[in-house]
Amino acid sequence: MMRRSILRHSLAAAAVLAAAMLPIRAYAVGPEPEPLADPVELTVGYQKVGHLAPITLIGEELDKLGVKLKTVEFARYADARTALLSGSLDMATVGPADLAIALSQGSTNVVGIMGVGSSKKYVIGRKDVKLESWDDLKGKTVAIAPGSAVWFQFAATLIEAGVPYDSFNAVNIQGGGANFDQALKRGEVDAIVTWEPFESIPVIEGYGYFAKNLEYSQSKAVGAELGMLVATKDAVETKRDAVERFVWAYLDAQEKLAADPEAFASAYADLTGLAPDVAKEAAKPITLGSVVTPEQIKQQAKAFADLGVIQKDVSGEIAEHWDASLVDQAQGK
Structure with missing residues (x-):
């Protein structure tokens, strides 16, 4: 995919x-x-x-x-x-x-x-990892699920924003959303692109945050x-x-x-x-x-x-x- x-x-x-x-x-x-x-x-x-x-x-x-x-x-x-x-x-x-x-x-x-x-969709950053703009993805390790609904949203947004997909390290996480949260919590990745409730859980538990300048539900091709x-x-x-x-x-x-x-x-x-x-x-x-x-x-x-x-x-x-x-x-x- x-x-x-x-x-x-x-x-x-x-x-x-x-x-x-x-x-x-x-x-x-x-x-x-x-x-x-x-x-x-x-x-x-x-x-x-x-x-x-x-x-x-x-x-x-x-x-x-x-x-x-x-x-x-x-x-x-x-x-x-x-x-x-x-x-x-x-x-x-x-x-x-x-x-x-x-x-x-x-x-x-x-x-x-x-x-x-x-819903609005935000990249979820690991606590203490700076993600204030799309440029901040450069060199980061980002957990994704290729071919998933959220990946389509994310990929379309990157293209429209002119962000090279190879500017960061995309890591494929297998299985359900809980695996994304565990990878973020253990520090194996800097950010995750996932779905609810696995977006809110890191925020509620304090090891992640909504990177609100990295919102990806508004692409013209895919939408929200x-x-x-x-x-x-x-x-x-x-x-x-x-x-x-x-x-x-x-x-x-x-x-x-x-x-x-x-x-x-x-x-x-x-x-x-x-x-x-x-x-x-x-x-x-x-x-x-x-x-x-x-x-x-x-x-x-x-x-x-x-x-x-x-x-x-x-x-x-x-x-x-x-x-x-x-x-x-x-x-x-």
Whole structure:
């Protein structure tokens, strides 16, 4: 996923990344759907991250609507994407780039439905390591997860800022976000590029800090979206009524949590197993609700194909693999 070609692109590459940042899209959920006459099972892959907290609230609601929800936990978006494409799942939460990645790999049995949330993203510096500007990355050791959603955000920002990728030592950390925090705590790296709650934990525990001048969620190509809900084309076609009810229940729960920070923090803690005070802090930067559109994903697909990050340009295929009608249905349109 990380080719050296990304290191040598500067202003010309940044022009390819041009797409306006999109405002947060508010969802107003429509009337509750009628229960299905015959129950349908949906198998959904998810991750224990804060912006997916609504998933903790929908099981009983879906049961009343005739949808038997079976959830499968994955540590990474990429693993959930792989399981979805293999046919093991009906739906999954994945990264914003995963639709383009799947299509570039020749997998067409996938449909994008909606984004799930956004937040500002900062490089997390180790205590006493100076990171006041992008120039301060020079010579530092930075932990990354190549091909991850946050890596796409980070890499796009560096290109637009004209920061050479080889000006610092990028170290690939395997596994979940806790491994990033441990590497930072032990002094093995100077900074980490990760996700919540693993961004807030070093800050709360005092061995790291938000390098707020190194903010990387505002790139024109990738933006601030934290994740996406996708489904297999088979599920959308053969279990559409159940998928519609899942989307309605998710948006209903999302709307309630977005309006109640305390409830959001509580759901965050329930989902992740974090202590309530840690979950409360980690929830603060997150805004629930989609900020991504098919147009943004098209720009992302083209930009990263031009940079050699994904195998081919699939920007022209995004529209036919996006079903906005599911959200419209949930909104009563």
